[in-house]
Amino acid sequence: MQLIDWLVLLGTLAFIVIYGIYKTRKKQGAEDYIRGGNDTRWWTIGLSTMATQASAITFLSTPGQAFHDGMGFVQFYFGLPLAMVVVCMFFIHIYKRLNVYTAYQYLESRFDRKTRTLTAFLFLVQRGLAAGLTIFAPAIILSAVLGWNLSGLTILIGSLVIIYTVAGGTKAVNVTHKQQMAVILTGMFAAFFIILSYLPENISFNNALEIAGASGKMDILDFSLDFENRYTVWSGIIGGGFLALSYFGTDQSQVQRYLGGRSVRESRKGMIMNGLLKVPLQFFILLVGVMVFVFYQFNNAPLNFNPAATQTVLNSDYQNQYEDLMLKHERLQQRKQNLHLEFAEANNFSSENNSTYRQNLSSLNASEQILRKKARTLIDASDKEAESNDKDYIFIHFILNNLPRGLIGLLLAVILSAAMSSTASELNALSSTTTIDLYKRSRKTEKPDEHYVKASKWFTLLWGAIAIAFASVANLFDNLIQLVNIIGSIFYGNVLGIFLLAFFIKFVNSNSVFVAAIITQIIIIILFEFDIMPYLWLNLVGCLLVITLALFLELFLKTPSHKIKESS
Known part of the structure; x- marks a missing residue:
């Protein structure tokens, strides 16, 4: 890296951090700090939602996934637009009507405190692991490629996120996401067109697609019912759809993005924006990986990219x-x-x-x-x-060895911005859930807003330290973007089933749901441990299993019903 790359990289990151602190410099109450106020516009919600999901793993691993396996991974996202419709029809309306700070508050009003606590705990476990992974992924890859100290890089990424997340809370996360997405999209489009310009003069874009197709990289749709195929149209629509529904409907890191919407309409428009743009965005990122593959058909590639x-x-x-x-x-x-x-x-x-x-x-x-x-x-x-295993090193190898000076700094800023955006949302959601669903709910005396804002800041710092600690001891998996989705799939189906029971099956009460959720989680972990089915299907199985068990147990466990009320 040359001086101009360092200036672009450090200047971009510094601007994001300073901008987030500046925009949220005024004193904030719990409404603003934890929920983000009620004035967020739909385009901010849409961009913030996309930035939360698009971690550094997306921009490091997805091109490598396409380089090795082609465009088929895009099928994973086919269920997302359908999930957005369901979220807009039911979840947003219920959350906004009850004026909750977290998704899990609703579960106490519908069931009881222990069900709320269990679901919040499941979220904290899986999202806490994911937060560490979103820091670790870019840190270990950049350290290996650039020769930077891994521990120092891990602490740097985590500390930058902690600074503006602690300072500004949910509002800081939302406002910085717009700048981060601008950096991300600019960098990826620049990389795409530069790759095309590097191809031989007689190789057009159509020729490049033909070359990729001849190597099986353009096989997008797989309609087979073979359970051994991890990514098919059916696993994407069904398994991926249930994963997306649980993620956007019950995961606080995403729910928090639209809870602060100016109105139900604004929140819905933001999520529809995400539903319309997410699949094309992932398609484009995969296509960048395919073009990197074509580039290396005409240029020497290392035997191993690490x-x-x-x-x-x-x-x-x-x-x-x-x-x-x-x-x-x-x-x-x-x-x-x-x-x-x-x-x-x-x-x-x-x-x-x-x-x-x-x-x-x-x-x-x-x-x-x-x-x-x-x-x-x-x-x-x-x-x-x-x-x-070098899948996650392919794109960063291409960036450092082939892009012009200045653009290298921008693409590294893309990777670190994505890490910061996703991690900020996760830490923000982890602290909000800990503050509202565990800490505040366990207190016998009511405290003023300032007390819970201060508590949320301390919990952000705590979860940031935990994420950095986990990132420091984590190891690379087969492919990082798959690992993130695997972690989610182990927990999401169960959590989604609990929410669907709460929304639509009113005669099922708390004890049945609580016992069914614990049994389901144990079974799902066993199914994953023995590799009985592709991980995407765990979302569907977990959801159906907890619903079925709860209905069955309701025949034997009778608990008093109660009306929905706003919980603290």
């Missing part, structure tokens, strides 16, 4: 074997490049020639996969602690 792992094996007893694989990989890449250029120059897009091209390319791709697998085996043999 530089730290490569350095480890080259300094081990396996150096000669690895260098031999690198040489074979270089020759194979040259053959692939020649094949692509010959195909493009001859403009051979007829079905017959296309078939021959695809067969030849398929053979070369298979050979490359064998070389990459052997490379990972050598890395693992050289050091068991080395990270041989």
Whole structure:
């Protein structure tokens, strides 16, 4: 990185932090600090919702996911627009009518205190883990690629978020999200068009898509009913839809984004905006990853994109074997490049020639996969602690080695801005839930607003420290964006089922729901542990299971019903 990259990176991050503190510098009561007031406009809600979901993991892992597996991951989001419709029809209206600070307040008014506490606890567990992961993901990857100190980078990211989240609460999170999304979109569009400009002169965008398609990267829709396929149209609409419904309807990090809307109409418009733009945004980010794949069809790519792992094996007893694989990989890449250029120059897009091209390319791709697998085996043999899975390193490798100076700083700012935006929402939601659903609810005497604002600030600091501590001991998974969704899928279905029981099945009472929720959570963890089904389906199974168990238990556990009231 050169001086201009540092200036762009540090200037962008400093502006976001200072802007968030400046916009919320006035003294705030609990209404403003915890809920964000009641004056947020729909476009702020929409952008804040998108920024909360679009963590650094999205911009590090998603292009790598597309590079390896193609565009099929976009099916994961197919259920999101439908979920937004349900959230707008039911959840927003109920939350705004009851004037709650958190989603879980409603559960005490519908059921009882223990059900509210259990659901809040499930949220705190899964979102607390996710908060640490959103800090850890960019920290470990940037430290490996740039050589920065991992612990120092983790503390830096976490501290920047804590500063303006503690200072301004929910309002600071909302107002900074707009600037962060502007940085994110500018950086990603710039990267996309620069990739296209780097392709050979006779390779058009259509040619690039053809090359990607010949390697199976443009296989978007999978209508199969095979349970072994993790991402299909059906798993996306059903499993992904239940995950999105639970996330946007019951997860406080998202609920808090629209609780402060100026009106029910403003909140609904913000969530519809998210529903309309989220799938195209994810499609575009995946397409960036596919274009990175095409770029490396004409430029030398490393055998493994993790530089730290490569350095480890080259300094081990396996150096000669690895260098031999690198040489074979270089020759194979040259053959692939020649094949692509010959195909493009001859403009051979007829079905017959296309078939021959695809067969030849398929053979070369298979050979490359064998070389990459052997490379990972050598890395693992050289050091068991080395990270041989390089999916999450692909996009950052491309940024640092191929983008012009200045834009490198902007793309790094994109990654860190995304980390800050998502983590800020999570810490804000964790502190709000802890303050309102646990701390305030456990106090026997009422305290003034200022007391709970101060408590929320301390809980933000506490959760920030916990997230930094978890980030410091976490390890990379197969793919970080999948890990985030796996963590959510273990808990979300159960929580969503509890809310659906509260909304629509009025004769089921608290004891039945409480026992059913505990049993369901145990079963879901067992299903995940033994890998019985793809993780997306855990959302549907968890939701249906808690509802079914609660209905069954209601036949044996009779609890007094009570009317819905506003809880503290």
